[in-house]
Amino acid sequence: MGYVLIGTEASQFSGKARSFLRWKGVDFAEQTATPEIYRDIIEPRVGYAVIPILLTPDGQAIQDTADIIDHIERSVPGASVYPPGPVQKLASLLLELYADEWLVIPAMHYRWNYNEAWIIGEFGRTAAPGASRDEQARIGQIIAKPMKDAIPRLGVSEDTISGIEAHYEGFLADYSAHLRKMPFVLGDRPSLGDFALFGPLYAPLYRDPASGERMKRLAPVVAEWVERMLVAKAGPQALLPDDEIPPTLLPILKRQMAEQLPVLTDSAHILQEWALAQPKGARIKRSLGTHEFTIGGRRGERNVISFSLWRLQRVQDHYRSLSGADRERADRLLDAVGGREIANFQLPIRLERRDYRLVIA
């Protein structure tokens, strides 16, 4: 048996994993995450309800899209999503941190504030394809409740909605300008940044109808990129030569550094307070309390999400592996986008994932 990806069409992170596996040419089947699959496979294997999961031919269950990508990159030959150039790789990891942990905010805002009835129906259709529409709506409501309740924890509130929309529309304008110069993030073929961005930009922001209508109206070239990503397969196309970072990516990284970086540094301080009294191996809570943040110029409150620091550690590990001219070039990129602190500040502890949960290493 080949690989099996357990996920759904409506899930951001399933989209990231699926587009990667398809591009890479991996032989995989997709299994829809129905309530029975959650009960019989996901919860017993992982310990909690989450998608996507990759089941491997040798019986492992891999969760977390970065772990899925790394597992496949180690086991399946062919083109890599990681650019060989160290600065392009740094930019890719930054974009993954941004797409996974920041663009999820507009993705979920537009889903729940503009597409609620549709997504509830969609959850019902996925969970119970044979049921009547009324029954699907009832089941959809039950599935939707915890997800809708989680939206304020991301920082979506009356105070921040206009800022979230300003942030997203600014991103769309910048990404459009970039895509007018080249078809993918780093040239003529997709790389890690494309797959990460495809997560929020496909299922919630393109496929949810009201969000897709908005993307096609405001940023048709981004919608066309989504459509290219839907069919992309590794081939002879190349990344930009000489580890070049296209100047059109800089405004996107600058917006990330201006808004996401303060949240990450503040989260690290809060983690430090908490970790002081903890032994090695202690499990780190998903949320470490709440803190204030700013998005698109609007202030609000959100949960301190420990997982985002795990994605940050991945960026820092790569940065710290660089030396000499590579390190200097990486510093120049970070300086150009106001992001030097992302490399300089020290996480208070080393994070590790054990049994699908974060612990102190």
Ligand SMILES: N[C@@H](CCC(=O)N[C@@H](CS)C(=O)NCC(=O)O)C(=O)O
């Ligand atoms: N960091 C994880 C995130 C996975 C994730 O957030 N999945 C969503 C659906 S797109 C989910 O199942 N959330 C439920 C939860 O985390 O409790 C990854 O990259 O795989």
